[in-house]
Amino acid sequence: MSGFTTYLKSIKRSFKLKNFIMYFILAFVIILFGTLNSVTGLKRSTVTLLEQMSYSMIMALSLSLVVGFLGELSLGHAGFMSLGAFLGGYMQTYLYPSLTAGAPLLSLVLSMLIGGLIAAAFGFVIGLPALRLKGDYLAIVTLAFGEIVKVIFTNVKFYALDGRLLSTTVGVLKTGRYDQKSLFIIGFIVVLLTMIFIQNFIKSKHGNAVMAIRDNEIAARAMGVNVTFYKLLVFVISAFFAGLAGVLYSNASHNINAADFDYNYSINFLVMVVLGGMGNLNGSILAAALISFLNNKLQTILTGDMAGFKNLFYALILILIVIYNNAPKLRGFRAKYNLRNLFNFVKAKLTKLFTKKQPVPDPAAEVEYGADWDKIPTKIEMDALLSTDFTPDNTYVPDKADKPKEGGKE
Amino acid sequence: MEETDITLNDPSLPDDEKAIGNDIVLRTENLGISFGGLKAASDVNLTIYKGQLYGLIGPNGAGKTTIFNLLTGVYKPTFGRFYLCGEDLTGFSQMAINRKGVARTFQNIRLFNNMSVIKNVLVSLSHLPEYKNTFFDAVFRTPRHYKVEKAMRHRAKEILEIFGLLEERNGLASNLPYGKQRKLEIARALASNPKLLLLDEPAAGMNPQETEELMETIRFVRDKFDVTILLIEHDMKLVSGICEEITVLNFGQVLAQGQVKDVLADPEVIKAYLGG
Numbered sequence: 001m002s003g004f005t006t007y008l009k010s011i012k013r014s015f016k017l018k019n020f021i022m023y024f025i026l027a028f029v030i031i032l033f034g035t036l037n038s039v040t041g042l043k044r045s046t047v048t049l050l051e052q053m054s055y056s057m058i059m060a061l062s063l064s065l066v067v068g069f070l071g072e073l074s075l076g077h078a079g080f081m082s083l084g085a086f087l088g089g090y091m092q093t094y095l096y097p098s099l100t101a102g103a104p105l106l107s108l109v110l111s112m113l114i115g116g117l118i119a120a121a122f123g124f125v126i127g128l129p130a131l132r133l134k135g136d137y138l139a140i141v142t143l144a145f146g147e148i149v150k151v152i153f154t155n156v157k158f159y160a161l162d163g164r165l166l167s168t169t170v171g172v173l174k175t176g177r178y179d180q181k182s183l184f185i186i187g188f189i190v191v192l193l194t195m196i197f198i199q200n201f202i203k204s205k206h207g208n209a210v211m212a213i214r215d216n217e218i219a220a221r222a223m224g225v226n227v228t229f230y231k232l233l234v235f236v237i238s239a240f241f242a243g244l245a246g247v248l249y250s251n252a253s254h255n256i257n258a259a260d261f262d263y264n265y266s267i268n269f270l271v272m273v274v275l276g277g278m279g280n281l282n283g284s285i286l287a288a289a290l291i292s293f294l295n296n297k298l299q300t301i302l303t304g305d306m307a308g309f310k311n312l313f314y315a316l317i318l319i320l321i322v323i324y325n326n327a328p329k330l331r332g333f334r335a336k337y338n339l340r341n342l343f344n345f346v347k348a349k350l351t352k353l354f355t356k357k358q359p360v361p362d363p364a365a366e367v368e369y370g371a372d373w374d375k376i377p378t379k380i381e382m383d384a385l386l387s388t389d390f391t392p393d394n395t396y397v398p399d400k401a402d403k404p405k406e407g408g409k410e
Numbered sequence: 411m412e413e414t415d416i417t418l419n420d421p422s423l424p425d426d427e428k429a430i431g432n433d434i435v436l437r438t439e440n441l442g443i444s445f446g447g448l449k450a451a452s453d454v455n456l457t458i459y460k461g462q463l464y465g466l467i468g469p470n471g472a473g474k475t476t477i478f479n480l481l482t483g484v485y486k487p488t489f490g491r492f493y494l495c496g497e498d499l500t501g502f503s504q505m506a507i508n509r510k511g512v513a514r515t516f517q518n519i520r521l522f523n524n525m526s527v528i529k530n531v532l533v534s535l536s537h538l539p540e541y542k543n544t545f546f547d548a549v550f551r552t553p554r555h556y557k558v559e560k561a562m563r564h565r566a567k568e569i570l571e572i573f574g575l576l577e578e579r580n581g582l583a584s585n586l587p588y589g590k591q592r593k594l595e596i597a598r599a600l601a602s603n604p605k606l607l608l609l610d611e612p613a614a615g616m617n618p619q620e621t622e623e624l625m626e627t628i629r630f631v632r633d634k635f636d637v638t639i640l641l642i643e644h645d646m647k648l649v650s651g652i653c654e655e656i657t658v659l660n661f662g663q664v665l666a667q668g669q670v671k672d673v674l675a676d677p678e679v680i681k682a683y684l685g686g
Contacts, residue, residue, distance in 0.1 A: 003553065006553075007553040007556065010553070010556035010557070010560065011551070011556070014556065197549055200548055200549045200550070200551055201545075201548060201549055204543065204547075204548030204549075204555065204559070205532065205533075205535075205536040205541060205543065205548070205559075205562075206545055206548055207548075208525070208529050208532050208533045208536060209533060209536055211522065211524070211525055211529070212522045212525065212533040214524070215521075215522035215523055215524050215525060216520045216521070216522055216523070218484075218516075218520060219516065219520035219521070219522065220522070220533070221504040221505060221508075222482055222484075222504055222508060222513075222514055222516075222520075223508060223513070223533055223534045223598065223599075223602060224504075224505050224508035224509050224534070224536075224537045224602055225505065225533065225536070225537075226505055226537075227505070233545075279524075
C-alpha cells in the first residue's frame with residue numbers, strides 16, 4: 001500500500017502542465033464530440049474532418065519522433081501509412097466476417113496491430129541504411145522507399161481468398177469499414193495512447209539517448225550510447241504508428257487508392273511537424289489539427305482547375321516557417337512575437353483575473369526606505385565618515401541626508 | 411594479467427611506484443595506425459598506473475588525438491594492442507570501450523547542445539547497471555521508472571554540484587559560458603564511472619586564471635573519483651604543474667618518456683618544439 005502511495009506521489013511530482021495538457025485536451029475532445037455525436041448526431045462532413053484529424057495527428061506524432069527527436073529527415077512516411085492501409089485493411093476484410101457479432105471493434109484493433117507490425121518490420125528495414133547514411137542521403141532513401149511502395153500497390157490487384165476480386169480497378173482496395181459514426185472516437189483514443197506512448201518514451205533515459213544522437217552522434221557514441229539500437233528503435237516505433245494510422249485511414253475512406261500515398265502526402269505530414277516545432281509533440285498535434293482542417297476546407301473551396309493550388313499552401317507555410325525560424329533579420333521579431341510570450345501574456349492576464357485584487361497601497365502612507373540613492377554618501381563623505389574617530393562624545397551626524405533634494409521627484 | 415612488465419623490475423623507479431606496479435590501468439603495446447601509406451602513430455608504448463596523472467604532449471600533428479581515438483575505439487589500430495586493467499580492448503567498438511571504463515572529452519567541445527545540462531549528464535549515466543529502467547518501464551511508467559529516475563537525477567545533481575553547475579542544470583548546455591562547457595564535458599565523462607579519463611586539451615581557450623582553476627579541478631577529480639587521467643595539453647604550465655609523467659610524441663612516434671622534469675630538459679624534445 002505504501003508502495004502505491006509513493007508511486008502516486010512520484011507521478012504527482014513529475015507532473016508538468018506542459019506535458020500533460022495535451023492529454024486533457026484530447027480527452028476533452030473525445031468526451032465532447034462523443035456526447036455530441038450520441039445526443040444530436042454530427043454532420044457527415046464534421047465526422048470526416050475529425051477522422052482525418054485523428055490519423056493526421058498519429059502520423060505527425062510518429063514523424064515527429066524521427067524528424068524532431070532523432071534528427072533524420074524522412075520523406076517517405078506515407079509509404080509506411082500505405083503499407084498499414086493496404087495490408088492492415090486487407091487483413092480486416094478477412095477478420096471482420098470471421099469474427100462473430102460484436103467483433104467490429106476487435107477486428108479493427110487487431111488489424112491496426114497487424115498493420116502497425118507490418119509497417120514496423122519495414123521500418124526496421126529502412127532503419128538499416130539509416131545506420132550508415134545521414135541527412136540528405138537518408139532522406140533520398142526514404143523518398144525512394146515511399147515511391148517503391150506506391151508503385152507496387154498501384155500495380156497490384158487484390159483478390160479475396162476465394163479468388164474473387166476485391167476491387168475491379170488496379171491499385172484500389174475496398175476495405176472493411178468500422179461504424180462510420182464512431183470511428184473518430186476510436187481514432188482520438190488511439191491518438192491519446194500514441195501521445196502517451198511517445199511522450200513517455202521521449203521523457204526517459206531512452207529518449208535522452210535518442211536526443212543525444214541528434215545533437216552530437218560522435219559524443220553520443222563516446223558516452224556509450226548504443227547508436228545502432230536507438231536508431232533502429234526509433235524507426236520501428238515511428239513506422240508502427242504510421243501503419244496504425246494507415247489502418248484508420250483505410251477504415252475512414254473505405255476505398256483506398258495507392259496513388260494517394262505519394263510524395264506530396266509525405267510532405268503534408270512534414271509540414272505539420274515543422275509547423276508544430278521540431279521536437280515538440282504538443283505542437284505537432286495542434287499543427288496536424290490545423291493542417292487537416294485547412295486541407296478539408298480547401299478541398300471544398302478549391303474545385304476544378306483550382307484544386308492544384310492546395311499544395312501551394314503547404315509550400316507557402318513551409319517557406320514562411322523556415323524564414324521565421326532562421327532569418328537573422330527577424331531575430332528581434334522572433335524574440336518579441338512567439339508562442340511562449342503569448343502564453344505567458346495569457347497566463348499573466350488569467351492569473352490577474354482569478355486572483356484577488358490586492359488593496360492599492362496609499363502613496364501617502366508609503367514608507368520611505370533607508371536605501372535611497374540620495375542618502376548614500378559620496379566617496380568624499382564616506383572617507384570623512386571613515387576617518388572620524390567615534391568616541392562617546394564625538395558622534396558624527398550626517399547632515400546632508402535629511403535635507404530634501406532639489407530637482408527631485410517630490 | 412601479464413606480470414612480465416619490465417617496468418616493474420626497473421631499479422630506477424621510486425619505491426612508491428613499484429608498490430602500485432600491480433595496478434596498471436592502461437598499457438599499450440606498439441600501438442599504431444596507418445592511413446594508407448601515412449603512419450599517423452606507430453610503436454607507442456604507454457604504461458599508466460592507477461591514480462596517475464599522465465600527460466601526452468607534442469607539436470601539432472604529432473598524433474596525440476589519434477592516440478585518443480585509438481584508445482576510445484574511433485579508429486581500430488592497425489598495429490599493436492592495448493589493455494585496460496589487463497583486459498585486451500583492441501578492436502572493441504566505442505560503446506563497448508566506454509562501458510569497459512574509458513571516458514573522454516573532446517578538443518572542440520561536443521556537448522548535446524539542445525539538451526539541458528542535467529540531461530547531458532543523464533545520457534552518460536544511462537548505461538550504468540543502476541540505471542536499469544527498461545523500455546517497458548519507461549513507456550508504461552512503472553514504479554521502478556520513477557524510483558530509478560529519481561535516484562539517477564540525484565546522482566547527476568551530485569556530479570553537477572562538484573563542478574559548480576548545479577544552478578544551471580535546467581538551462582540548455584549551449585547557453586553555458588565557455589569555461590563551464592568545458593567543465594560540463596568533464597562532468598559528463600565522469601558520470602559514466604570510468605577507470606581511465608582521457609582529457610583532450612582541457613585548457614584550450616582558457617585564460618591563465620581559468621587554467622589555474624582547471625588544474626585544481628583535475629587534481630580534485632582524480633582524488634575524489636579515484637580515476638586515472640591521461641591528458642593532452644599544449645599549456646606547459648599545466649603539464650608541468652600537475653602531470654607526474656609525460657610522453658612526448660613527434661611524427662607519430664614516442665620521442666621521450668618519463669618524469670616531467672627530465673623529459674622537458676631533453677634536447678630532442680626542445681628541438682621538436684622549437685624547431686631547428
